[in-house]
Amino acid sequence: MEGISRRSFLKGVGVVGATAAMGAGLAACSPAAEPSTGGSDAVETASGIGVVVDAASTEEADIVVVGSGIGGFMASMIAKEQAPGATVVMLEKNAKLGGSTNYAECNGPATNVDEAEARLKGLDAAAKTGYIANSILHAERMREQGDNADWLFAKHGVGWYRAGVVFYEGGNGSSCISTLTPIAKEEGVDIRTEARATALLTDDEYTVTGVQYENAEGDVVHIAAKAVILATGGMSTNKNLLGQYSSQDMDKIIGWGEGQDGDGHLLAEQTAHGRANHLTVDSLFNNVGNGTDSLAYDSPLGVSAAMQYSNCFVNEYGIRFCDESGGGALGTAESGKLVESQGYVFSIMDSANIAAYEAGGCERHYSGFADACVGATLDLQSELAQYEGVDYIFKADTLEELGKAIAAKADTFAVEDFLAEIAAYNGYADAGADAAYGKDAKYVWKIEQGPFYAFQICSGMLNTSGGIRINRDAQVTDARGKAIDGLYAAGVCTSGWDGEVYGGGTCQTVGMWAGSRAARHAVEHKLGGTVADDWMGTERSQDSSEAQGPQGGDSAQGGEAALGDL
Incomplete structure (x- = not known):
């Protein structure tokens, strides 16, 4: 033998960088000391997440987006497009932009679903998860799926193709990120890499006033902001931490990705949100x-x-x-x-x-x-x-x-x-x-x-889904639905989409919808601005009848789940 x-x-x-390799070791997962405000015992202090410390410098912004996957890019860009005079900062912990979207498939063009049909489809989506998923969130996502697809594929020219299921141009979402990055910079989004958000700044457990991050030089910076949008991805590169939230045996799972360490979940735990809730291990293919x-x-x-x-x-x-x-x-x-x-x-x-x-x-x-x-x-x-x-x-x-x-x-x-x-x-x-x-x-x-x-x-495991509760405006809430003022979340760090099995249409489309909705709500309700009726652009994306999955979103799961639908 x-x-x-x-x-x-x-x-x-070269698929996963050294940062991702270190991801599982970023957290010692020891019981937390006192978080800055509120929070739960799961807040991880060994890596400094959730602990406010003295800053080397302070600054102000209107909106800070944490994370640069599809949710982070859509939140940052739509906020800047609808409030051109606003200061919008996007923080990315890694040296490379894109997060798990770099490995993702996509939903392709789509059309909006009307209110009545969306509610029924949302209920059906929830039923398929044993009612772990939130039917109303699914309905909201489907109602605007065409608008968000138009913004991405028609207005901003992100490429896609179909081969069995729908893929971003080139086979993964790195092409999406490379398309959006120069546009975001030209629009004036302040993109900062090697900038790890380590704590929320709060007045109390229901009021977020900014974010603390560590820059590439190791200096701590406080940014006072009217709104913070968490688009931090899942926990797939931090199996030690994930083991505290999942009943699944981590030894049977291979974790991939980049920087998906659960940071956003721990940040939300500083607030009245409390402990991150249901996380789905997105086992998207075997190896x-x-x-x-x-x-x-x-x-x-x-x-x-x-x-x-x-x-x-x-x-x-x-x-x-x-x-x-x-x-x-x-x-x-x-x-x-x-x-x-x-x-x-x-x-x-x-x-x-x-x-x-x-x-x-x-x-x-x-x-x-x-x-x-x-x-x-x-x-x-x-x-x-x-x-x-x-x-x-x-x-x-x-x-x-x-x-x-x-x-x-x-x-x-x-x-x-x-x-x-x-x-x-x-x-x-x-x-x-x-x-x-x-x-x-x-x-x-x-x-x-x-x-x-x-x-x-x-x-x-290319990712996890779930953890942070949100409402229909992508605001982070407590367990009873009361919003945390100034705090939003987008993408796979949010809950309400899946049961124990990844269901399809709940990663890229969730990032698109929640990032978009969070930005539009923040512009109107935190900045006092107005969102244009044609925020999604005037051109329509094509092939809408074919590209929608069973939940009205990502690539069809029928026989082939979307691998990187992340």
Whole structure:
């Protein structure tokens, strides 16, 4: 038996920067000391979040936006467009702008949904989450989805294309950020990178008066502001902190992203909002890894071994436990939860399977990088060589030797049961019918030609959704809906969108809607200005009938969840 490679996921294609690698270590997650005002015991003080300290300098602004993903950009730009004389500052903790939008798909053009239909669709969206989601928030998002799409795709020229699902131009949202950045600068948005917001400034637990941040030189700056908009992303790069809010076993999850450390959640906890509430682990696709190390997030080997309907999965007992295709319609989010439900999951392949994927056997469109693999010739052998030696890929000349290698890692693994499962699976391939779970015969590939491979599978968490309660104007509220004056939130840091499984249409579109709504409300109610009726522009985006997902937003989840719909 041979193993196959020790590489961190950070090695892959420069996808995640060193800042993200450090994200999980930014928080010691020890119980909090006293927060500046109000707050909960979960406020993290080890990294200085939620603690107001003396400032090296102070300044004033009208609106401060924390975060530079789609929610942050739309909030900053719409505020500046509707109040040209206002001082709008956008703070980004990383050196690079864009946050998780850099890895996102998009919703594409859309049309507004009328009030009555939006309420019904919002209720349906909530029902699909077991009523964890807020039907009214979904309705509000759908009522304005066309306006927000027009602002992004028509007024500001952000590109997109369709290939199975809808993607930003180039396959991810980095093209969106590169399009918006020069426009925002020209409009006069004051963009500051390496500027980590560390505390809110408050008069009391219901009144926010500004924000504290640390600049690239390490100096603390206080900005007095009429409104602060938190667009800080999720917690996927801080699994230590996330473990305090989620019931999910973090060891079964690979966390990706950049700077998604839960900062905004902890800032909101300074106020009467209290403890961040329901967080969904957005397991948007599976990959090969052990929960700490993994293949690169856009690895063709990961696409082939972890996310194809033709995969064969066995668990910690050596037993196949599902139809890996979900009846040919398993969304990527459901794929992740399927993996998380087991102690271990191993994808079993033989050399013929490897060759089939190399010859163009990948079929699933679920991300920009996966889309590039569909029907394409792949070089998996180089990855197998690159990752030689890792403890999550196994290779053996016989199935029995492969089973023994797996059992050396998972002591519950029964080699005899495993051999019986693979024999039965091969029988299903011969018979043209999966008698165990009913998977379509075209996805049942025989496993009989050595050498044989086993790939440990983890769910891939590109983000989390939820945490900060907001109302219909994207104002942060307490548990009973009372608004925190001067504080707004946008994007995946906000709650009300998902249940335990990421539902689609709840990341990019939420950032778009909440960032837009927060800016417009702040301009009118905090700056005393007026928002133009044509704030979204006079041009309409196209292809609206096709680009809307099942909740009236992002790429359709039917068989293919939106990977980076973040």
